[in-house]
Structure formats: C-alpha cells, structure tokens
Amino acid sequence: MRRIISVLLENEPGALSRVVGLFSQRNYNIETLTVAPTEDETLSRLTVTTTGSDKVIEQITKQLNKLIEVVKLVDLTEGAHIERELMLVKLKASGAQRAEIKRTVDIFRGQIVDVTSTVYTVQLAGNSDKLDAFIQAVGTTGVLEVVRSGVSGIARGEKVLSL
Amino acid sequence: MELLSGADMLIRSLQDEGIEYIYGYPGGAALHIYDALFRQDKVKHILVRHEQAAVHMADGYARASGKPGTVLVTSGPGATNTITGIATAFMDSIPMVVLCGQVASTLIGEDAFQETDMIGVSRPVVKHNLSVRHPEEIPEIIRKAYYIASTGRPGPVVVDIPKDMTTPNERYEYVFPKKIKLRSYNPAVRGHTGQIRKAVDMLLAARRPIIYAGGGVILGKATEQLTELTRTLGYPITNTLMGIGCYPASDEQHLGWLGMHGTYESNMAMHHSDLILAVGARFDDRVTNATEKFCPGARIIHIDIDPASISKTVEADVPIVGPVDAVLREMIGMVKEAKQKPDADALKAWWKQIDDWRAFHGMRYETSDDVIKPQEVIEMLHRLTNGEAYVTTDVGQHQMFAAQYYKFDRPNRWINSGGLGTMGFGLPAAMGVKLNYPEDEVLCITGEGSIQMNIQELSTCSQYDLPVKIINLNNQALGMVKQWQDMNYESRHSQSYMESLPDFIKLAEAYGHVGIRIDRKEDLEPKLREALAMKDKLVFLDIYVDRFEHVYPMQVARGSMKDMWLSKTERV
Numbered sequence: 001m002r003r004i005i006s007v008l009l010e011n012e013p014g015a016l017s018r019v020v021g022l023f024s025q026r027n028y029n030i031e032t033l034t035v036a037p038t039e040d041e042t043l044s045r046l047t048v049t050t051t052g053s054d055k056v057i058e059q060i061t062k063q064l065n066k067l068i069e070v071v072k073l074v075d076l077t078e079g080a081h082i083e084r085e086l087m088l089v090k091l092k093a094s095g096a097q098r099a100e101i102k103r104t105v106d107i108f109r110g111q112i113v114d115v116t117s118t119v120y121t122v123q124l125a126g127n128s129d130k131l132d133a134f135i136q137a138v139g140t141t142g143v144l145e146v147v148r149s150g151v152s153g154i155a156r157g158e159k160v161l162s163l
Numbered sequence: 164m165e166l167l168s169g170a171d172m173l174i175r176s177l178q179d180e181g182i183e184y185i186y187g188y189p190g191g192a193a194l195h196i197y198d199a200l201f202r203q204d205k206v207k208h209i210l211v212r213h214e215q216a217a218v219h220m221a222d223g224y225a226r227a228s229g230k231p232g233t234v235l236v237t238s239g240p241g242a243t244n245t246i247t248g249i250a251t252a253f254m255d256s257i258p259m260v261v262l263c264g265q266v267a268s269t270l271i272g273e274d275a276f277q278e279t280d281m282i283g284v285s286r287p288v289v290k291h292n293l294s295v296r297h298p299e300e301i302p303e304i305i306r307k308a309y310y311i312a313s314t315g316r317p318g319p320v321v322v323d324i325p326k327d328m329t330t331p332n333e334r335y336e337y338v339f340p341k342k343i344k345l346r347s348y349n350p351a352v353r354g355h356t357g358q359i360r361k362a363v364d365m366l367l368a369a370r371r372p373i374i375y376a377g378g379g380v381i382l383g384k385a386t387e388q389l390t391e392l393t394r395t396l397g398y399p400i401t402n403t404l405m406g407i408g409c410y411p412a413s414d415e416q417h418l419g420w421l422g423m424h425g426t427y428e429s430n431m432a433m434h435h436s437d438l439i440l441a442v443g444a445r446f447d448d449r450v451t452n453a454t455e456k457f458c459p460g461a462r463i464i465h466i467d468i469d470p471a472s473i474s475k476t477v478e479a480d481v482p483i484v485g486p487v488d489a490v491l492r493e494m495i496g497m498v499k500e501a502k503q504k505p506d507a508d509a510l511k512a513w514w515k516q517i518d519d520w521r522a523f524h525g526m527r528y529e530t531s532d533d534v535i536k537p538q539e540v541i542e543m544l545h546r547l548t549n550g551e552a553y554v555t556t557d558v559g560q561h562q563m564f565a566a567q568y569y570k571f572d573r574p575n576r577w578i579n580s581g582g583l584g585t586m587g588f589g590l591p592a593a594m595g596v597k598l599n600y601p602e603d604e605v606l607c608i609t610g611e612g613s614i615q616m617n618i619q620e621l622s623t624c625s626q627y628d629l630p631v632k633i634i635n636l637n638n639q640a641l642g643m644v645k646q647w648q649d650m651n652y653e654s655r656h657s658q659s660y661m662e663s664l665p666d667f668i669k670l671a672e673a674y675g676h677v678g679i680r681i682d683r684k685e686d687l688e689p690k691l692r693e694a695l696a697m698k699d700k701l702v703f704l705d706i707y708v709d710r711f712e713h714v715y716p717m718q719v720a721r722g723s724m725k726d727m728w729l730s731k732t733e734r735v
Contacts, residue, residue, distance in 0.1 A: 010347055014282055014294070025287045055474070067413035068311060070292040071347040163346070 002031070003057050004083055004153045007046040007064060011037050015069040022067065028052065028060050032085070032128075032150030035067040040163070043071065049128075049151045072161060075085060078109055080156040086123070087131045088113075092143040094121040101138060108134045119144065127151075167337045169298035170199035170329035173262070176305035178205045179339040182233050184224070184598060185209070185262075186217035190237025191277060192264030195329035200235075207625060209598065212619040214241050216591035218248020219617070222257050223592030224599050226578045228554055229384060231258035231312045232595065238264045238326075239277030243284060247585060249319045254582025255685030256382055258317035260308045261285075263311065267327040268296070281323050295328045298337040303343075310343040312392050315350030316469040317382055335370040351468060354485030354493060362440070362464040362481045363497040369438035370509035371460075371516075372398045375421065376403030378581070379443015379467060381489055381574040386410065388491035389442060395498055396505060399517055401429035404566055407577040412570035413550075418517065419526065422450040423718045424563045427524035427727060427735075430468060430718070432517050433458055434725035441465045443487045446477040447582070456723035466490045474706030524716070524729055526567055535684050536638045537561060537708040540569035543688060544606060547695055552604040553578060553596045557589040560642035563714040565608040587616030593631040594624060604632070604695070611637045611664055611705075621674040624701050633692055633703045635667060638710045646713045650728075651720075671703035682707040 009015050014141060016035055023030050035046040050060060057075065064070050076083070080092050094117070105112055105122050108130065114121035124134055128151060135143060155161070167175060173196055177185065186209045189197045200208055211217040214236045221232025242263040252259045266275040282292050291311050293304050298571040304322060312320040366372060380389050380402075386409050390510045393416055400410050401421040410417055419426030421433055433439065439461045444450070451457045454476050464488055465472075465479035483490055528538045540566050541707055544552070554569055555578040556562040562579055571577050578596065580588040593607035614635055624631065644659040668678030677700045681690050687706070696704040719726040719734065728734050 012294075017283070018286060021286050057479075059471065059475060066469070066471055068345065068348050 001054075001057075002049060002051050003076070004071060004081065004151060005048050005050065005061065005064070006076050006153055007048070007073040008064070008071040008161060008163075009035070009039070009044045010045050010069040010071060011042050011044045012069060015044070016046070018067050018069060019048070019064065022063055023117045024052075026059070026063060028056065032148075034150040034152050043163075047150070047152050071163065074151045074155070074161050076155055079159065080123045081153050082156060083127050083151050083153040084125055084127050085131055086125045086149040086153050089122045089124070089135070091120045091122060091138055092118065092142045092144060097142065101142070104134070104137050108137070110134065165337045166334035168199070168331045168334050168389070169295075169301050170195040170331065172298065172301040172335070172337050173305065173324070173329065174199045174203060174206055175337060176302045176339060176449070177233065180305060180309050182206055183337055185235050186211060186220040186595070187235035187266070188214050188217060188237070189243045190239075190264060192238035192266055192326045193235065193241070195326065195331055196235065196264065196324070196392030198331070199329075208235070209623070211591070211623050213617065214244035215248050215587065216238045216617050216620045217304040218245045218252065218259070218261065219588050219591035220575060220584075220595035220598070221259055222248065222252050222588075223555060223578055225257045227575050227596045228591070228599060229382070229575060230508040231260055231309055231317075233314040234259065234261040236261070236263055237277065238266055238281070239279045241277075243279055245576065246284065246288065249285060249321065251580045251583045251585040251588060253288045253290070255378060255580065256317050257319065258313040259319040260305075260312050261319060261321045263321060263323050265323045265325040265461040267698040268325040269327065271325065281321060285321045288319070289321050290316075292321035292323065294323045297323065298328045298330075298333060300414055301328065301338060302339045305345050306340050307345070311348065313640060315348075316472075320714070345672075346348070351485045352489065354466065354483045354490035358481055358483045359490060359493050360497060362483060363494055363501065364503075365438060365462060365464060365481065366396065366440060366503055367498070367503045367505055370506060371435060371513045372396070372440065372505075372574040373432050373438070374398055374442065375433065375444055376400060376406045376409050376439045376442045377444025378403060380406055381411040383443055383468065383487040385443070385486075385488035385491055386574045388488050388495065392491050392495050392498065395495060397510060398505075399432055399514070401425070401433065403447070403450055403581075404579070405581040406444065407566060408571040408574040411572040412434040413572055420566065421724070422447075423452070424567065424714050424716060426526060427716050428517055428520040430716070430724045430727060431520045433461075434723055435516070436461045439463045441479070442491065443467060445472040446475065448476070451477060452718045452724055452726070453721045456726065477622040500600065504548070528712075528715075531709065533684060534709045535681070535687055535706060537638070537712055538568050540634065540687065540706055540708065541565050543691055544608075545569045547691055548604050548606070552576070552606045553593070553600065554606045554608060555579065555589045555596065556607070557609045557616070558586045559585045559610050559613060559644075560638070560646065560712070560714050561608055561610045561613070561636040563643075564636070586613040589613060589621050590617050590633065591630070594620060594629045597629045597631045600625065606632050606634055608634045608636065610642060611635055611639065611667070612641045612661060618670070621671065621676060621701070625675045628699075630697070630699050630701045633701070635703065635705045636708050637664070637667075637705055638708050638712070639664065640710060642712075643714070649713065667703055667705040671701070676701040676703055678703045678705065680705045680707075
C-alpha cells in the first residue's frame with residue numbers, strides 16, 4: 001500500500017543522506033522524496049512516499065525514528081490528509097494544438113507559465129493521480145520535458161507535526 | 164578561561180569523560196592529536212599493528228566492562244580499516260567511540276592524499292556519526308558521541324576530525340558540557356505499565372512458558388532482575404548466543420542456549436511453548452530458523468529498548484519498549500503481588516516434559532581414545548579455570564564448541580562476534596580484556612583459520628605485556644565451512660582446506676611468547692595446566708583436534724526450531 005511519511009529532521013549536513021541511506025540499506029522503496037527547511041530554520045521537513053506491507057511500513061517508521069537526527073514523524077496516510085505535487089511540463093504547441101492544449105490546461109486548472117511560438121510550459125499542482133491524468137490527456141507524443149516535485153503532504157484539521 | 168587547541172581539547176575531553184585507554188594507530192591527519200596525546204599521561208594509548216585490531220580491542224573491553232571503548236585512527240586507510248570492527252560492534256550493540264582523522268576541511272572533496280568520506284563509508288554500520296566543523300565544538304561533540312554510544316540501544320559512534328580542526332596554535336575556550344540533551348534522541352527510561360501488567364497476566368496464566376533472553380540483558384545490566392524473575396516464576400529459561408552468562412548456566416532452570424547450534428531441550432521447549440517472554444533478544448534468523456514455522460502455539464511478550472527490534476521478524480503479542488532492568492523490576496513487583504499464581508500442575512507437567520528432552524539428548528559428543536575432541540578441550544578448560552575465565556572467540560566451529568561447553572555463570576565473560584561473525588575478532592578482543600583486567604584469566608579460543616586474520620597482534624601483546632592464552636583448535640580446515648560442505652555440498656571441500664599452515668610455535672616464539680603444541684590426547688591436561696600456570700606469559704597452544712568433527716545439534720535449514728540434526732546420522 002502507498003504511504004506518505006512526513007518527517008521533521010534536524011537541518012544538518014548529512015541528515016538527508018542518512019534517511020536516503022536507510023531506505024537503500026534495508027531494501028525499502030522510495031517513490032518520491034521532497035525536503036526543504038521549515039519556518040524554524042533548524043528543522044527540515046521531509047516527505048517520502050513509499051509502498052510496502054503494514055509490517056514493512058511499521059519497520060520503516062521505527063527505523064526512521066531511530067535515526068538520531070529524526071525529531072518526529074507521522075504516517076499521513078493513517079488519517080485524513082492533503083497531498084500535493086507540483087509539475088512543470090514543456091509541451092509541443094503549434095498551430096491548432098495550441099488552443100486544444102490551452103483548453104486541457106484550463107480543465108486541469110493548470111497555468112501556462114511560459115510561451116514560445118512552438119512550446120507551452122505548463123504548471124500544474126494536485127495529487128499525483130491528477131498529474132498522471134494530465135499527461136495522459138495531452139498525449140505523451142507532445143510532451144518534451146516533465147519535472148515533478150514529488151509529493152508534499154499535511155494532515156487535515158487541527159493535527160500538526162511540530163516540536 | 165582556559166584556551167586549548169582543538170587537539171588538546173579532544174584529549175582533555177577524553178580525560179573528562181574518564182577514558183583511561185584508547186587503542187589506535189597514528190598517521191598524517193591525526194598527528195596533531197597524537198602530539199597532544201604525547202604531552203599528557205592520563206589517557207594511555209595502545210599501539211596496535213592493524214586498525215581493525217584497535218576496534219576489536221576497544222570492543223573486547225566494552226563487552227567485559229559494560230563501558231564504551233575508544234579508538235583513534237588517521238584518515239583514509241586508517242579509517243577504512245576500522246570498518247569491519249565497527250560493523251562487528253554495531254551488530255552486537257557495543258558502545259564505542261571511533262575518532263578518525265580527516266584531511267583538512269579545505270581539502271575535503273578534492274581527492275586529497277588519504278582522503279576517504281568516512282562519514283559516508285561508516286554510515287550504514289554506526290549508531291551515529293559526527294563531523295567536527297569548528298574546533299570549539301570538539302568538547303560537545305565528544306560528550307555527545309559517548310552519550311549516544313552508551314545510552315538506549317548502545318552502538319558505535321564515529322567522529323570525523325579534519326586536520327585543521329586540531330591545529331596546535333589556534334586556541335579556543337575549553338568548556339566540557341556537564342549534560343547533553345538532544346531533542347531528537349530520547350531513549351525510553353521505563354516501560355508502559357499497562358503493557359507490563361498485561362504481560363504479567365499472560366505469564367501467570369501460561370501452561371508451557373519459557374523465558375528467552377538475549378544480549379540486551381547483559382548490555383542493559385539486568386542479569387539480577389532476570390534471575391530474580393526467573394526464580395520467582397520457576398519457569399525454564401534459555402538464552403541466545405549473545406545472552407550467554409545473563410543467567411547462570413549451572414542452574415537447573417537454565418536449558419542452555421537456543422537456535423542453530425543450541426541445545427535440543429531449549430529448541431524443543433521453545434517450539435512447544437504456549438508463551439515466550441523475550442527479553443533483550445531480537446529473533447535473529449540464527450535463533451528462529453524459518454519464521455513462518457516459528458513456535459506455532461506460542462504467544463509472545465517482547466521487551467526491548469529498541470522498538471525496531473520488536474515485531475521485526477516475528478510478530479509480538481505484547482510489545483514492551485523500555486530498558487530491560489526497569490521493565491523486569493516492575494514485572495517482579497507485579498508477579499509477587501499477584502493473587503494468581505502459576506498453575507502448579509501445568510508447570511510440573513511442563514518441567515517433566517523438559518526433563519525428558521534433557522534426558523533424551525542433553526549436550527553430548529562421542530569421545531575417542533586417540534584423537535583429541537575439540538569439545539573435551541573446552542570442557543577441560545572450563546574445569547581448569549573454574550569456569551571463571553574471560554573467554555573470547557573467533558568465528559566458526561571452535562566458537563560454537565566454546566559456547567556449548569564452557570558454562571558461564573556470570574555475564575560479560577563470554578565475548579564473541581555474534582551478529583557479524585567476524586573472524587579475527589578473538590585475539591584483539593582478548594587483549595582489550597586482559598589490559599583492563601590483568602589479574603583475570605583471559606582465554607582466546609580460536610582456530611587456525613581465524614587466528615591468522617589478526618595474528619600480527621602478537622606483536623602488540625609483546626609490547627604491552629598481555630599474557631592472554633591462545634587456544635588454537637587446529638583442525639587444518641575452515642571447520643564450519645567444511646561442515647556445511649559436508650552437509651549441503653556432498654563433501655566438496657571448496658577452498659576450506661588450509662595448506663601451508665605456519666609453525667605456530669615458532670611464530671609465537673618469534674614474537675617473544677611461548678608456544679606449545681599438543682597432538683596427543685594424554686598430553687592435553689598436563690600441557691593445558693602448564694600453560695595456565697604461566698601467569699605472566701602469552702602462551703599459544705596449538706592443539707591438533709579431530710579434523711572430522713561437526714557441531715551438533717544443528718537446526719535443519721528452513722525448518723522449525725524443533726527440526727535438528729543431533730549427530731551426523733540422527734535427525735529429529
């Protein structure tokens with residue numbers, strides 16, 4: 001099952017490599033990984049999406065917690081949560097295609113953030129399925145380049161992951 | 164205000180940490196530190212002949228004393244040579260601090276001479292590692308390193324020290340922190356009372372209970388509590404290879420150790436139990452055999468300081484995270500106060516069954532009139548040292564024989580590489596013990612394969628006068644490899660025969676020690692006595708033992724705990 005694990009990490013050199021190293025050492029999957037400092041500059045927030053049985057996920061969270069630099073973590077998929085991923089896509093856009101692509105971008109509530117005579121650069125945010133669906137909708141033949149940020153997530157309601 | 168260079172701060176921090184001995188080997192990036200070491204006499208340095216041995220020495224000391232060991236090496240090859248030692252300590256949760264020189268911070272990343280990314284290289288085999296970025300951080304980093312290494316589930320911590328952090332003429336204020344607090348690291352100090360109560364109810368209601376104790380009991384200094392609980396309940400107890408000594412082996416309630424080469428009765432009792440109380444053990448594959456066939460009728464209570472050890476391989480019914488001593492103490496109180504008592508009839512029937520298993524097999528081997536059996540060497544050593552020696556081993560058949568036939572009644576005396584299985588561990592570990600416990604008998608039980616993996620340390624033994632006794636069970640083969648080849652590869656002995664063995668007697672003498680060869684059965688006892696009587700000499704006993712002996716019992720691969728070979732021909 002797919003899980004989103006959110007981690008508060010000491011913002012120190014080498015901390016990220018410990019997290020990444022743990023996944024490869026213990027044969028766990030990383031599907032996406034995002035990390036950036038938080039409003040408290042001594043802390044980083046890391047989001048990792050992974051798949052595995054309940055037993056594997058339990059081990060992942062326990063092993064992550066054992067890392068000295070991990071301050072706190074939460075498996076967001078255990079409760080209601082919001083997940084978002086940002087995608088930038090360069091699409092071939094000339095002639096009649098231009099209007100069609102524009103309509104598709106609107107349907108997906110994306111924005112065209114850069115334009116040349118033959119190329120649109122589209123920005124799209126949403127959950128990962130929505131980004132996949134957009135690529136499918138525009139057709140892979142027109143896609144020149146895709147950049148995805150990986151998933152960021154946060155719990156719904158009053159629950160917070162903080163010190 | 165006291166101003167010190169980084170190198171002096173480092174050594175002063177070790178003094179303030181109460182470190183007496185460090186084990187190491189100098190080199191370019193560590194020279195400022197070695198100079199600081201030279202200018203004081205509180206911290207004593209032991210110069211080994213290979214960095215791996217320095218780590219095993221520190222490790223041997225840590226296992227015998229329960230305190231962290233300390234290693235000092237240079238960058239590059241000095242640092243990478245410690246990796247096997249660090250991994251050995253990591254697998255067995257041994258507290259240790261390894262201080263590594265590093266090229267100057269200005270050169271890091273430029274492939275400088277003797278540069279290795281030690282933080283990266285060591286990461287998978289350390290509890291934590293730390294890098295010095297400013298000289299004034301050194302006291303705090305050292306304090307932190309020992310704190311992390313020795314609290315919670317212990318383990319090795321590496322500190323990487325770039326050379327420019329220890330420059331002699333740059334001085335900073337020295338402040339040794341009294342306390343370390345880390346917001347991201349708070350090991351449990353007690354167990355969950357509700358869980359403990361639930362566990363006690365289950366314990367008292369059990370009809371076929373067994374206590375399964377591991378190295379965590381020794382590391383957690385909880386042998387007294389474990390013994391008290393076991394005796395109060397009157398239940399059978401078994402322990403892992405790493406747990407040897409956590410409960411007196413000579414006690415009636417002790418079934419011996421369990422697992423791949425454990426006793427018949429402990430493996431049978433585990434398999435047929437209805438309740439397992441696991442204490443500081445981790446359900447290692449050398450214990451459980453095939454996990455899907457593991458103890459089908461048993462419910463499991465698991466106490467461990469490390470939550471990740473619980474339900475990792477075998478699901479626990481009642482997990483209890485906490486220090487074993489505190490949890491057991493709470494358990495003892497509840498057991499004593501409980502109105503419910505263990506069902507006496509059920510327990511009696513259970514003990515009857517266990518005694519039948521004991522009678523059926525017990526530990527036995529076939530003796531011979533002319534060949535020396537490795538098992539009898541160990542039994543004799545046990546007798547001649549009153550079971551009180553510190554025993555280190557290497558890895559293989561001799562290790563298993565030593566564990567099976569030297570009966571330990573006390574913790575911290577059995578010193579072996581259980582998790583990683585590191586050949587070459589025994590001699591340097593014995594040296595670390597002997598240095599710190601000079602009055603005690605220290606035996607290194609080894610084989611002619613293993614001993615050659617760190618034999619250069621015979622030289623260190625001469626330099627520091629470390630009269631350990633080396634018991635080389637010489638079967639002229641890599642015995643355990645050969646045993647597996649006999650059992651699983653139709654006796655195709657691929658690379659398990661050792662040709663061109665050195666003359667160990669001459670070798671020992673070349674280093675200034677005593678060498679004794681024993682190849683006749685009638686010489687065994689007198690020569691062992693002779694060797695043990697030489698209190699101030701390192702004696703290398705080269706004992707020619709049965710070349711065809713196998714270690715039994717041995718669990719059948721991919722079977723349950725009760726599936727065992729009891730000899731070359733008996734399978735149950």
